[in-house]
Amino acid sequence: MSDLKLHNTLSKSKEGFVALDPAHVRIYVCGPTVYDRAHIGNARPVIVFDVLVRLLRRLYPRVTYVRNITDVDDKINAKAKASGRPIAEITAETTKLFHEDMALLGALPPDIEPRATAHIAQMIAMIQSLIEQGHAYEAEGHVLFHVASMADYGKLSGRSRDEMIAGARVEVAPYKKDAADFVLWKPSTDDLPGWDSPWGRGRPGWHIECSAMSREYLGESFDIHGGGQDLIFPHHENEIAQSECCNHAPFARFWLHNGFLKVGGEKMSKSIGNILSVHQLLGEAPGEAIRFAVLSAHYRQPLDWTDEGLKAAKSALDRLYRALETAPKARAAANVPETVLAALMDDLNTPLAISHLHEVASALNKASDQSEKDRLAGELLAAGALMGLLQNDPKGWLQGAGNEGVSEIEALIEQRIAAKKAKDFALADRIRDDLKAKGILLEDGPGGTSWRKL
RNA sequence: GGCGCGGUGGCGGAGUGGUUACGCAGCGGUCUGCAAAACCGCGUACGCCGGUUCAAUUCCGGCCCGUGCCUCCA
Known part of the structure; x- marks a missing residue:
């Protein structure tokens, strides 16, 4: 019955949506890295995919919506070092503020909101499997995914491996077999968060958490994976590589990506200093x-x-x-x-x-x-x-959320009605003008006078 | 350099091979003591140059301009 059409980044075209299991639609959206308050650019995918999930719920009997919390990341480590605050405190507080901000934007919480640090074991298991299958290798405490081991790598972003290397702006780490290889696991020093693993104490690379957590809660194959456009490469491309090489099953069927948000015609960035936090905007509207x-x-x-x-x-x-x-x-x-x-x-x-x-x-x-x-x-x-x-x-x-001054406004409206009855329009207009100066607009309708905030 | 996206009336922003987007702002009117709100009416936009076509803003090609990504940024 569903005539839902969605633009699939994989095919670069709008496709009719067909659920893998019409009795249970599964969707995964990349959530925040909790090191700072959400900005309006973070809010866009949350709002957009909230609408999508509401729509899916109307079309299908059961929908499971997973959105992760990334609570292990070098930006978090940097923030902890700079502020002197414990990592756990920063991530817990930022997560709480994120929930508050998104709720005020009318976004329903996801069904499952897994935290990366609670799924390290699943990540390690996946990495081990990739090593066993010849898709990953260990080098100097790191575990790297070997891109050349995957025949159809690049199908999401439409880049060939050669193109990626040609365009790379960063120096290639010496322990990489191939410039395109990316990190699954990396070693941690004592002052950084780390977990014991077959490769020593370390922490996961960026992409593996989504592969591990989506598999945990949605299975090897699921319907929709969403996120910001900038995640297409490398993040989502690498998720596909990890998941499909590990599971030998198609990963997400549909890939949806929201466009970027600009501020005053410019990209939001810390260097320009035009980051707009949701919290700040909530003070304006x-x-x-x-x-x-x-x-x-x-x-x-x-x-x-x-x-x-x-x-x-x-x-x-x-x-x-x-x-x-x-x-x-x-x-x-x-x-x-x-x-x-x-x-x-x-x-x-x-x-x-x-x-x-x-x-x-x-x-x-x-x-x-x-x-x-x-x-x-x-x-x-x-x-x-x-x-x-x-x-x-x-x-x-x-009329605005607050009730302060309501009785005063209503008293003035009564005075004005009396003035109008007495044909004292000068007084009536003065009352209306005074209120308008205070941001209160009076409207005379057939049912009497009503007011609202400007 | 590679890959991608966009340029629509004063503004925001959809969409379409030939007929009204929609909202805001503006103008005229109805209503009102006057306003406001609401309603009615108005303004004839699709970056540039070619091509295809009976017909292009809509398809194709080229150009200009803006913009995003290219290993950890939603």
Whole structure:
């Protein structure tokens, strides 16, 4: 029944999605390395794949969504050294903050969130198997994957081994048999985190954790693997190499990659100093507005993050919530509007889906019959739920979360109504202007005067 | 150098071989004491040059511009 189409990086084209097991769809998404607070670029895949998982759950009876936490990494080690804080403290705190930030963006937690450090044994087992099968070798305490041992290496990124070597910018470590070989395991000094292994005390390379943990929770073959575009090479390419050479089974069937996020036309980077943390943005706009802004562009397109874009997202949500406010008793319909569903089924076309949200809102605004309004609001709520939007109380959204000053505002509205009755429009307008200066906008409707925050 | 992505009206941003995207901003109108909101109407965009075609923003080729990746960055 599913007409879901997804762009598969493996084929570089949109394909009809066919579940390996229609009774149980399995998806893995690369999660954060927990050494610093999440920035808006980290949030993009979380939001995008959250929508995908919500959609899959509507289409299939069972979905298992795995997103890992990388808690062993040289950036974490560097952070610990620089700050003097224990690694475990840094990773635990960063993980907690990540959860908080993502929850505020309306992203549901994954079903399973494995931590790399809790799966070292599985990684070691996989590395051993690769050595036994002739795909990996030990050299000076390192274990390296031998790229030449895999006939179809490079199928995801579309690079030949020779091209990679020709383009490499880093010096090749002397213990590598081949410049393209990559690390599965590396030795740790006493001051670095390490685990006992057949090759001495050490820690895993970057790619092996995803191979080991996806196999543990989703099996050797699963449906979808997602992440940021920059992970295509080397990370995902190497995951494929490790998993397929170890398991002799196709790894992920579909590879989905979200585009990059830019800030003011430039790449976000520490050197430019334009990293925008989610936490910081949450101080400027509600999480739902940030989510809406992210979904305003197609996930594979580059997204240029600007203040104007964030404001536009907030305005668009205001409009949708205003429409919902006219049908306060409406409840989410059982079915999502066909237009919205079709847009999402077409490779997660969220901008198109949002345009259909606006169309439903327009119809809602135009409807004169309350039961028709309720019906349309129900559709809007159902569509919003599928995208993780519009689940707030409309009145609460429009008037702001806090309740401070509400009684004062209401008293002034009463005064103004009395002034209007007495035809004292000068006073009525002054009250309205004073409130507007404080960011409170009054609107006279057929049902009386209402207010909202600007 | 290799591989890839993008250039759509004032802005954001979909999409299509010939017919309205959508939202914001703007203009005119309805409503209103006046506003706001809502509704109605308006603006005739697809980087450049060729080619294919009855017809191209949409397909093909070239060019220009921007941008991403090329061993640990979502």
